[in-house]
Amino acid sequence: MATRSFEDIIERVTVYAESEVRGKAKEYDENEQFPQETFDYLADLGVLRIPFNRQYGGLEGTFSDSLKVAQVVSRECTSTGSVLLTQISFGITPIHQYGTAEQKQRYLPALLSGEMLGAFAMNELDAGSDFKKMETIAVEKDTHWELNGSKNYISHAGKAGIYSVVSRTLSLDGEEGYGIFLVEAGMAGFTVGPQEEKMGIRGMPVASLGFDQVEIPKNLVLGGSPGGIEQCCAIKDYNKLFVSAQSIGIAEGVFERALTYMQKDRRFGQRLIDLPTNQHKMADAYTEICAAKALLGQVNEYRAEEARTYAMIKLKASSVAVETAELAMQLTGGYGYMRDNDIERFVRDAQLTRIYGGGSDAQRCIVSQPWIATNKRRNEE
Numbered sequence: 001m002a003t004r005s006f007e008d009i010i011e012r013v014t015v016y017a018e019s020e021v022r023g024k025a026k027e028y029d030e031n032e033q034f035p036q037e038t039f040d041y042l043a044d045l046g047v048l049r050i051p052f053n054r055q056y057g058g059l060e061g062t063f064s065d066s067l068k069v070a071q072v073v074s075r076e077c078t079s080t081g082s083v084l085l086t087q088i089s090f091g092i093t094p095i096h097q098y099g100t101a102e103q104k105q106r107y108l109p110a111l112l113s114g115e116m117l118g119a120f121a122m123n124e125l126d127a128g129s130d131f132k133k134m135e136t137i138a139v140e141k142d143t144h145w146e147l148n149g150s151k152n153y154i155s156h157a158g159k160a161g162i163y164s165v166v167s168r169t170l171s172l173d174g175e176e177g178y179g180i181f182l183v184e185a186g187m188a189g190f191t192v193g194p195q196e197e198k199m200g201i202r203g204m205p206v207a208s209l210g211f212d213q214v215e216i217p218k219n220l221v222l223g224g225s226p227g228g229i230e231q232c233c234a235i236k237d238y239n240k241l242f243v244s245a246q247s248i249g250i251a252e253g254v255f256e257r258a259l260t261y262m263q264k265d266r267r268f269g270q271r272l273i274d275l276p277t278n279q280h281k282m283a284d285a286y287t288e289i290c291a292a293k294a295l296l297g298q299v300n301e302y303r304a305e306e307a308r309t310y311a312m313i314k315l316k317a318s319s320v321a322v323e324t325a326e327l328a329m330q331l332t333g334g335y336g337y338m339r340d341n342d343i344e345r346f347v348r349d350a351q352l353t354r355i356y357g358g359g360s361d362a363q364r365c366i367v368s369q370p371w372i373a374t375n376k377r378r379n380e381e
Contacts, residue, residue: 006065009045013069016041017076022342025077028203029345032195034159035080035203042073042080043114048087052096056108063301067245074249075256078349079203081249085242086155086204087111091118094164094180094235098223103182107162119160120239121151121183121209122232129236129358131178131229138167138181138216138226145169145221147181147189147214155356157207158192161185164235165211169226179226181216189214200348234304236358240314243357244296247314247321250353251289254346258282258328261335278331285324292320311358311366318353318360325350 021038028035042048051066052058066088074081092111095103095118110116127133136149147167154163163183170176183190193208222231259282262272272278295313299306325347329336336343354360 006050006059006061009047009050010065010068010072012045013042013047014072016045017073021073021080022076025079025342026345028077028079029200030202032197032202034205035077035083038077038080039083039114042069042084047084048092048114049112051088052092052108052112056096056104057112058096063241064297064299067241067296067299070242070245071249071252074246075253077203078201078246078250078346081246082155082201082204082352085239085246086119087114087117089239089242090120090155090164090235091160091162093238094118094120094222094231095162095182097234098180098227098231100219100224102219103222107182110161116161117156117159119154119156119163120166120235121154121157121163122166122236123151123153125150125152125208129362131232134166134168134178136165136167136211137170138179139170140172142172144218145181145216147183147211147216149211151209153196153206154209155204155206157205157209158195159205163209164222165209166232171226177226178229178232180222180231182220182222183211183214183216184220187214187216199351200345201352230304233307237304237307237310238302240310240357240363241296241299241302243353244292244310244313244317247317247350247353248289248292248296250321250346250350251285251292251317251324254325254328254343254350255282255285255289257342257346258332258336261332261341272331281327281331285327288320289324292317308366308370311363314357315360315363315367318350321350321353 024038027033046059047069049057049059050061051063054060070081070085073084095107111118122129124134124136127135138145138147165181165183167179167181169179189212191210196206198206262278265271295316328343329347332343335341
């Protein structure tokens, strides 16, 4: 597909988001309603297909085109943006990047069309995303793998048809490791807990998963054999960039709404934007949004070796989302605090960007890791 066509898709997404999605966002939030209508429309436009190979139904667009869609949609409805980024980065990408030919043929057509949702299950209640503390384990048997354990706070849980589940592994030869297992909804021993009640991004379903002697056929080990920690880290980094795009969209959306209110004439006094202190604060916020966009704009394609860069982008973008949303509420006063406008929703939604995709402190650890390694080498010498 020509570049012009991808520009057309993004333009159509922008028009639809502003004209339709904006009006539905409050309903999705208040009713904790999955944004099925908007998801189906966007899937029909081909947004899920953009960065993937034609062989499996993709459009072979650029990675930055896909990030732009997440950003644009999140300006209007964070829940819809979260569903899109979860489907692309966690539902499709693990199978597209690491699946066997059989696995790709089996799942990708339905995932790329939006007919089926996918999910990525790594987080555990007591372990978070720490591999060393992970308790879920898959033990190899003669004819299958037996999966036991649980996962918590999993996006798309209960709606997904296929789950990429990260687990410790114990092979027949006694070797321990890590792998990703494709668990289909309805498999015996696989259960989904009740939907969590969340502070924000309430339209995206989140729940816990349980695995009680779930028999995983050996052809449903992602890639054909346990792929180790490297696969998981690459998938998480891929997701970070989408969360970063969403964070920028949140910041842009709440900034626009605050500015619109601040530019309104007031019956007794100056407009809020006419106060120099407010101008300065909004100028700083706008500059920070542009800085975050510039960082993300450096990413044209995903490269596994750029993990530190992706951590910096995620750290910056999520901070900008939260700080811009909180500033918008502060500067609009009681208006921004009320639930009859979008600002307070963006304030709640923004908080999750610092948590999912890897918490901010985890990103700081990644950024600082080379300095620690350098210091260790000096001490050893």
